Amino acid sequence: MDELQLIAERTGLVPLAESDALGAARARLMAEIAATETENVAPLKNRRRWVWTGVGAAGLAAAITAVVALAPAGMEPPTAAADPVAVLRAAAAAALKTPDKSPKPGQFVYTKTKQPDGVRESWLSADGTHDGLIKMPDGSADLVPGCRNGRAQVYKGAEPLKGVTEPCTPRPGYRADLPTDVDAMFAHLNGDNADHSGEKGDYNAMGKDVLALANETYLPPAVRAALYGAAAKVPGLRAVDDVKDAAGRPGVGITWPLGPGDDPKVAKPTMIVFAADTFLYLGGNGTAVTASGVVDAVGQRP
Numbered sequence: 496m497d498e499l500q501l502i503a504e505r506t507g508l509v510p511l512a513e514s515d516a517l518g519a520a521r522a523r524l525m526a527e528i529a530a531t532e533t534e535n536v537a538p539l540k541n542r543r544r545w546v547w548t549g550v551g552a553a554g555l556a557a558a559i560t561a562v563v564a565l566a567p568a569g570m571e572p573p574t575a576a577a578d579p580v581a582v583l584r585a586a587a588a589a590a591l592k593t594p595d596k597s598p599k600p601g602q603f604v605y606t607k608t609k610q611p612d613g614v615r616e617s618w619l620s621a622d623g624t625h626d627g628l629i630k631m632p633d634g635s636a637d638l639v640p641g642c643r644n645g646r647a648q649v650y651k652g653a654e655p656l657k658g659v660t661e662p663c664t665p666r667p668g669y670r671a672d673l674p675t676d677v678d679a680m681f682a683h684l685n686g687d688n689a690d691h692s693g694e695k696g697d698y699n700a701m702g703k704d705v706l707a708l709a710n711e712t713y714l715p716p717a718v719r720a721a722l723y724g725a726a727a728k729v730p731g732l733r734a735v736d737d738v739k740d741a742a743g744r745p746g747v748g749i750t751w752p753l754g755p756g757d758d759p760k761v762a763k764p765t766m767i768v769f770a771a772d773t774f775l776y777l778g779g780n781g782t783a784v785t786a787s788g789v790v791d792a793v794g795q796r797p
Contacts, residue, residue, distance in 0.1 A: 702751030
C-alpha cells in the first residue's frame with residue numbers, strides 16, 4: 496500500500512485535536528518527513544522516495560496517528576522553534592503534489608488577496624500578450640497592457656490612446672519558463688533579470704521577489720517547489736510558530752534577514768506564511784491569498 500494512502504487512512508480514523516494545540520507539533524513532524532524527500536527539488540518522476548530510517552510505512556502511520564490523536568485538546572504540546580529549512584522543504588514537497596494544469600495562452604491567472612486595507616483581485620494574461628486588470632482594495636482598477644510583438648498599448652485612464660504604443664517585454668502570469676532546479680532557481684533569484692529587485696546578496700529583496708512570484712503568478716508544481724527550495728538556501732532565515740495570515744488562518748512563518756542598509760529597529764522583515772498542517776502557501780506580511788485559478792476572461796472568477 497502507498498505510504499501516503501496508509502497515513503491518510505490511519506489519521507482519518509481518529510478525531511483531530513484543536514488546530515491551535517497541534518499546529519506547531521504537526522508542523523515539525525511533517526517538516527521532518529518532507530525534508531527527506533526534497534534535498535534537490537526536481538520534477539516528480541525524478542524524485543527519490545522517502546527514507547525513514549528504522550520505520551516502515553505502518554510504523555510511520557502509527558506515529559502520525561499518535562501525534563494527531565493523543566495530544567489532549569486545549570493543551571499545548573511541548574514546542575521548540577521550527578527549522579526554517581525543513582519548513583521550506585516541506586512546502587516544496589507539498590507543492591510537488593498539487594495538480595499541474597497548464598493555462599492556455601489566451602486565458603488569465605486570477606488571484607484574490609486579502610490585505611489590511613481590503614481585497615485585491617488580479618487577472619493577469621497567462622502568456623503576457625493580452626490586456627489584464629488589477630482591482631485595488633479602494634475600488635480603483637489598473638489596466639495591465641499586454642505585450643504583442645514587443646509593443647504595448649498606451650492608455651490614458653481606461654481609454655487607449657489611438658496609435659500610441661511603447662516598447663515592452665511580455666510578463667506572463669503563467670511562468671513555465673522558470674527553473675525547476677533549486678540551484679538554478681537560486682541563481683535566477685539572485686541574478687540580473689526582471690524577477691530580481693535588489694542588489695546581489697540582498698536576501699530581504701529576494702524574499703520579496705519570492706512573495707511576488709508566489710502570490711499572483713501561476714507556477715507549475717516543479718517550479719513552485721524549486722522556488723521554495725531556493726528560498727531554503729538563504730542564510731539567516733527564521734521560522735515563526737503560530738502565526739496567522741490576513742484571513743486568520745494558522746500557519747508557520749519564515750522571515751528573511753533584513754537588507755544591508757535596513758535599521759532593525761524600524762524595518763520589518765519579509766515573511767512568507769505556510770499552512771501549519773499542509774505546508775501549502777497562504778500569503779505574506781499582512782496578506783492572504785484566498786482564491787486563485789485560471790479563467791477565460793477578465794472579470795471571471797474560478
